[in-house]
Amino acid sequence: MLYAVFMSASVPPFPASQEPAGEAELLQLGSVGDEPCLRADAARNRAALLEAASRLIAEHGAAGVTMEAVAAAAKVGKGTVFRRFGDRTGLLMALLDHSARKLQADFLGGPPPLGPGAPPLERLRAFGVALLYRSAEQLDLQLAAQPEPARRYAHPSTRALTTHVMVLLRQITPDADCELLAQALLGYLDPALIHHLTSQRGIPLERLEQGWVDLVARVTGTEPPC
Amino acid sequence: MLYAVFMSASVPPFPASQEPAGEAELLQLGSVGDEPCLRADAARNRAALLEAASRLIAEHGAAGVTMEAVAAAAKVGKGTVFRRFGDRTGLLMALLDHSARKLQADFLGGPPPLGPGAPPLERLRAFGVALLYRSAEQLDLQLAAQPEPARRYAHPSTRALTTHVMVLLRQITPDADCELLAQALLGYLDPALIHHLTSQRGIPLERLEQGWVDLVARVTGTEPPC
Structure with missing residues (x-):
């Protein structure tokens, strides 16, 4: 999921002149995917779920993060959370x-x-x-x-x-x-x-x-x- | 299980003159137990089970180590292996x-x-x-x-x-x-x-x-x- 930044307009890759070996090597890492490409409403939805999960972790630790709790905190159905994250x-x-x-x-x-x-x-x-x-x-x-x-x-x-x-x-x-x-x-x-x-x-x-x-x-x- | 060597006659602790800070610190580690104190036949039995398990790992990897396989390899009953190791x-x-x-x-x-x-x-x-x-x-x-x-x-x-x-x-x-x-x-x-x-x-x-x-x-x- 990580080297997606190379394909993203918002984050420029470092200039080749500065780190020539670096970029080549990073690209060789290969099979790392992108964050899923979503319609605007689905992307907002996903961001809201991640935001809710982060809040739950800050308050209750990772143990407090269940699919049910995240759905409730983001005010969506449990099915939405399962569809999004498995x-x-x-x-x-x-x-x-x-x-x-x-x-x-x-x-x-x-x-x-x-x-x-x-x-x-x-x-x-x-x-x-x-x-x-x-x-x-x-x-x-x-x-x-x-x-x-x-x-x-x-x-x-x-x-x-x-x-x-x-x-x-x-x-x-x-x-x-x-x-x-x-x-x-x-x-x-x-x-x-x-x-x-x-x-x-x-x-x-x-x-x-x-x-x-x-x-x-x-x-x-x-x-x-x- | 590890600092048992300090209590064992077969392995002398290092001389205090050489590593004074070391010994004190090692002893401070505290709550590490001893290998179980067993009667001679039980100790032989335990050693034979560990030996059999080591052989199984060398041949088949850790996945090949089941309680049943160890019992069979050491020619003892399965109950013995469970009693010994849980x-x-x-x-x-x-x-x-x-x-x-x-x-x-x-x-x-x-x-x-x-x-x-x-x-x-x-x-x-x-x-x-x-x-x-x-x-x-x-x-x-x-x-x-x-x-x-x-x-x-x-x-x-x-x-x-x-x-x-x-x-x-x-x-x-x-x-x-x-x-x-x-x-x-x-x-x-x-x-x-x-x-x-x-x-x-x-x-x-x-x-x-x-x-x-x-x-x-x-x-x-x-x-x-x-």
Whole structure:
């Protein structure tokens, strides 16, 4: 669902001059679809359902999201919710995709330092911080919708994040094994780890943010920012 | 199930002089139990069942391990397998615990460079390589028995590995946030990631091993070995 941004007029892909390897690679990711193409009323309807589901999660956690509750909150029939998302997992995945597309639009075409225009090292730092806070905000949803172990890293949204980090690393440390370093960096941003460190170990997000900036400096052999 | 080695006569705890912070910290982990204390015949019986289950996994993958198949392979009644392990998940967990205890015995009390006696940097390198190859060997079991996301990092065997890496890091880079760096390093050794990189991306284990040694050097700010 993720690389749809390339086909969307609202989010320009990054200029080829800036990240030549990146775009080619992202397009190679291949079989990631588009958000469904809907008539205007159906699109509004879908947006209202996702909005209602987000509110329910914010209030009651992912456990509070049932097809019935979403239908009631959006004031539509239960059948509409089932027709749109298939089942509860489909609804949770749609919510995550929606948020992943937003983050991707930001790092591919938004303002710097997350988007193009800032040096790659600054973009990498900003990317980790953005992902960290996004995951912390949606932790319950992220954990509920995490794919099973054998498919976790192959999931399109995970692949998209890895590719972005790899593309930035290639510009910072071209001689390194950037695919493996990208995986190591992203391991630090795993929602299940963020959950463990914040909820079970009581570590504040600010320390995790410092930890990310420190990890990036170590992995890239650069000085941490002042 | 993991810190039982401290109570076992066969595996000496590491000398306090070498890793003073480590032992205290490991003991603080607290509520991890012992392998059940059994009469000699029951212990032989349990060992035979685990042995039979390991053989079944090697031949048919984790999917081939049913309570019935294990009973048949070990030539005991099905009731014995249920009494011993509760259910299939209990059996898989017992298999993983058994292997985790072996690895732990090696890194706490085995010969260097994995065990005490080598410099901490060499021990850290050896630890990652050992964990990498162990996970690759038991990938199917590791994936089948991986706890759900919210409990993955809190699991006693995961905590034990984190603590060991943290203890080594404190000796190599005492000024760093060693808990967070330990988590970043262990993210690289996640069985689900090893599965993705080897099976889905076709990356040979040798490259993952080089990647580990390189990552350790970057994270610790040391030179990689020649």
